[in-house]
Amino acid sequence: MLSVGYALDLLGSEFRNPIHDVAGMSATDLLQRLDALPWQKEAWESGAWVDVWGTAAYWNLARGHKNAEVSLDLLLGWLLTRVNPSSGVWGSSDDDTRLKSVNGYYRLTRGTVVQFGVTVPHVERLIDTVLHHGSDARYFAPGHANACNVLDVTLPLWLAAKQSSHRRDEATAWAQDQLTQVLQRWHPGAGMAFSAAMEGGTRRQPSLQGTEMWLAIIGNLADLLGCADSLGYWPRGVQRPEPAFALPTF
Secondary structure, eight states: OHHHHHHHHHTTOOOSSOOHHHHTOOHHHHHHHHHHSOTTTOHHHHHHHHHHHHHHHHHHHHTTOTTHHHHHHHHHHHHHHHSOTTTSSSSOOSTTTHHHHHHHHHHHHIIIIIHHTOOOTTHHHHHHHHHHHHTOHHHHSTTTOBHHHHHHHHHHHHHHHTTOOTTHHHHHHHHHHHHHHHHTTOBTTTBEESBOSGGGGGGGSEEHHHHHHHHHHHHHHHHHTTOGGGTSOOOOGGGOOSOSSOOOOO
16 A cells, blocks of 8 residues: 555555545444554554555545545544544553554554644653654664664654654754764665664664665654755655645645
8 A cells, every 4th residue: 555555656646446445434433443553562663554544545535535534533533533642653662662652653653644644642741752662772773773763763853853842952962863873774785774773683784674764764853943945855755744635734
């Protein structure tokens, strides 16, 4: 849904037909699916489902499918009323589950909040949660990071910075530290590896996946630091951080 859809979009094309599993889903079915997702134990899995559903709704909206906007309104309303106001994320956010909650937040918001330009709820609590997670040496100390974990902190901080200056100095310090680490991992003529961790195995070798993800991370980190114009590129496709579709307003 994501890879093929955004590839077609970048090539100036689109799916020939609506995504029927989403276009034909009733309000009752959608609510039942959302309620049944394992939000407390598997926030990433739950966020990934929402990401795919929201992206399918976007492709349908782009084609003018009449049911897409109503279904999306229902999804966004459900999400708004279920987000944890004390953490700003969906699902549990203790020391054992915060990684999945923050990573799930990236997937969920990428396909909804980011894609449709929706305001981030409880933005200051979100910043608190993400900065706390970003200080976890297990995932972010030099030699421990991978592209998923860094991207999944970078995008929420980038989004939140559009709405709030809460703890801005700490956010920019984290961005500077990560950008310094990332830029040291470029392999001339080969790109970047997905993982810098010793246990990364083959993921420590430069790859298309690693290069694509780290370039998106570099773009967002540089923008947080006010120097994105020096890059000469900006993320597009699945990693595009700006809205893809403007919802109607009054």
